[in-house]
Amino acid sequence: MKPKNALVVFLLLVLASLSSATAQNGKLVPRYESSERFNVLFRYFSNADFLKDLLDPINAAINLPVDVPVVMGQCDEANAFYSPEDQMLIVCYELVQEFYDLTQQDSPETALDRTREALGFVVYHELGHALIDLLELPIVGREEDVADQFAVMVLATWDTEHLHMILEGADMFERSARVAPADEMAFWDEHSLHEQRYANFLCWAYGSNPQEYRIYLELAILSERRKSRCVNEYNQLVHGWITLLNPYLKPEPSP
Numbered sequence: 360m361k362p363k364n365a366l367v368v369f370l371l372l373v374l375a376s377l378s379s380a381t382a383q384n385g386k387l388v389p390r391y392e393s394s395e396r397f398n399v400l401f402r403y404f405s406n407a408d409f410l411k412d413l414l415d416p417i418n419a420a421i422n423l424p425v426d427v428p429v430v431m432g433q434c435d436e437a438n439a440f441y442s443p444e445d446q447m448l449i450v451c452y453e454l455v456q457e458f459y460d461l462t463q464q465d466s467p468e469t470a471l472d473r474t475r476e477a478l479g480f481v482v483y484h485e486l487g488h489a490l491i492d493l494l495e496l497p498i499v500g501r502e503e504d505v506a507d508q509f510a511v512m513v514l515a516t517w518d519t520e521h522l523h524m525i526l527e528g529a530d531m532f533e534r535s536a537r538v539a540p541a542d543e544m545a546f547w548d549e550h551s552l553h554e555q556r557y558a559n560f561l562c563w564a565y566g567s568n569p570q571e572y573r574i575y576l577e578l579a580i581l582s583e584r585r586k587s588r589c590v591n592e593y594n595q596l597v598h599g600w601i602t603l604l605n606p607y608l609k610p611e612p613s614p
């Protein structure tokens with residue numbers, strides 16, 4: 360091959376690789392599946408387009424390799440999960456119902472708001488799993504804890520309203536822990552125990568803004584030593600996630 364032709368081929372290869380990199384314009388796509396059994400939930404969440412507010416900032420900030428459906432639907436179990444096989448995130452109406460029933464018992468008038476807030480946390484936790492899989496992010500800790508940290512990072516730095524989602528998520532785990540006492544819980548489970556997650560969330564929420572969120576330290580049962588580390592822990596988890604996401608972040612829109 361003549362040097363000039365070799366140069367043209369090289370340039371074409373570079374352009375092809377650039378266009379495949381910029382073709383990574385997949386996004387999170389909200390979807391609400393109708394359900395006879397959960398028709399009230401289907402109508403409420405689809406009419407409000409509940410997922411849009413949660414997914415828009417991620418779509419604006421992160422390049423994804425493919426479109427990823429985020430589906431609210433009936434699954435026959437109270438769960439929310441990311442499926443790596445289908446590259447899809449699912450929030451089951453059964454879980455929504457369970458959250459609603461748990462909060463309804465002691466605060467019926469705010470049950471729906473609290474359910475929405477706790478679900479916001481769950482969606483971001485599952486998005487953490489989705490990003491680890493889709494972007495093949497290298498992690499060196501338990502994926503469940505890393506997914507929790509993603510949720511905390513986004514929600515704590517967003518605004519006070521979204522910070523509430525962490526606290527409702529924490530509260531929901533604490534309620535579940537009361538239903539299933541610690542001695543019946545599986546320490547080998549891939550998730551940390553509910554009480555541990557509750558303590559972590561409050562510690563990190565405080566650590567995100569120690570001046571504003573001192574109240575959260577008082578809600579958590581933490582040793583003085585742990586309390587003194589919350590700011591560092593929060594800064595460390597943000598540093599870790601931003602470093603991992605950096606190659607996939609979209610340029611900030613000019614003002």
Ligand SMILES: [Zn+2]
Nearest residue numbers: 484488503506
């Ligand atoms: Zn998880």
